[in-house]
Amino acid sequence: MFSRAWIFVGHESEIPQPGDYVVRRVLDDSFIVVRDESGSVKAMFNMCLHRGMQVCRAEMGNASHFRCPYHGWSYRNDGRIVGLPFHEEAYGGEAGFNRKGARLLPAPSLDSYNGLIFISMDPDAPPLIDYLGDFAFYLDYYTKQSSSGIELRGPQRWRVKANWKIGAENFAGDMYHTPQTHTSVVEIGLFREPKAEKRKDGNTYWAGNGGGTTYKLPEGTLEERLRYVGYPDEMIDRMKEVWSQDQLNVIGENGFMISAASIFPNMSFVHNWPKVEDGDDVLPFISIRTWQPISENETEVLSWFAVDAAAPEEFKALSYKAYLMCFGSTLCVRMG
Ligand code: FES
Secondary structure (H helix, E strand, O other), X not given: OOOOOOEEEEEHHHOOOOOEEEEEEEOOEEEEEEEOOOOOEEEEEOOOOOOOOOOOOOOEEEOOEEEOOOOOOEEEOOOEEEEOOOHHHHHOHHXXXXXXXXXXXXXXXXXXXXXXXXXXXXXXXXXXXXXXXXXXXXXXXXXXXXXXXXXXXXXXXXXXXXXXXXXXXXXXXXXXXXXXXOHHHHHOOOOOOOOHHHHOOOOEEEEOOEEEEEEEOOOOOHHHHHHHOOOOHHHHHHHHHHOOHHHHHHHHOOOEEEEEEEEOOOEEEEEXXXXXXXXXXXXXXXXXXXXXXXXOOEEEEEEEEEEEOOOOHHHHHHHHHHHHHHHOHHHHHHOO
């Protein structure tokens, strides 16, 4: 399954400068996702060409080169080999081992959408946009609220003793759990809607290789409904510039606001609008997750905070607080 799908490994905002990199996994394979000196994004197996040692040991950082800790082969940040100690003595020079053209193995396929970087182990994978299919329509609500795109913070990372499919499936459409599981979040005053009946009101959808849930909003115009979930007018103006009329109609005409969603197989999203300060005002946040299988009954969760890069700084700060209070790793601690 994971060898044929497109797997999310990071966002371009995590690696804005040449040399910035993050290390991410697809099952047991480690990848360096890096912006090279020319500014292009690459994903390479984190595996030395010599004897397979991981050449990058940090989770993220900035580097012009990666040097293998085993025998010291070194690579530019675009993957090209540049240093091979004792090349002459050990290999007889270029005749024995031709360095020219040797490079860390690239991920078989790499593609991106709204700055989200995906890789596939299938060299003949269909274009990402075809794989996403109609889910791209919904993906824009989370990842393109202005022409500036989103920026990510994180990820927080933790493990749960559960199969990875439980989380992915829950985010893809289990509205049924919200009145029960999230009662405690209402009790501590984070959610504005106290009625369990209301908290499950909405629609589910499946589109392309993704699916998710929506909440039903109160009567009102597009602007009133976006204000209801806490977006300031300047952000609403930018949404109106980048979303299609059909995308705007889901909110303004039909009265639905996207909530949780998943892209097959292991990427999820959540959009919610809790109260973050005293009073009735709410603030929306967006979070992106991956459910990384460790074993059949253990999962590593990576959780990012995402926000419109053009949002006012005060909004970003409060939205981050909303995320941490509702969906950060502290929630796991709080709920025991
Ligand atoms: S395994 Fe990397 S230099 Fe030998």
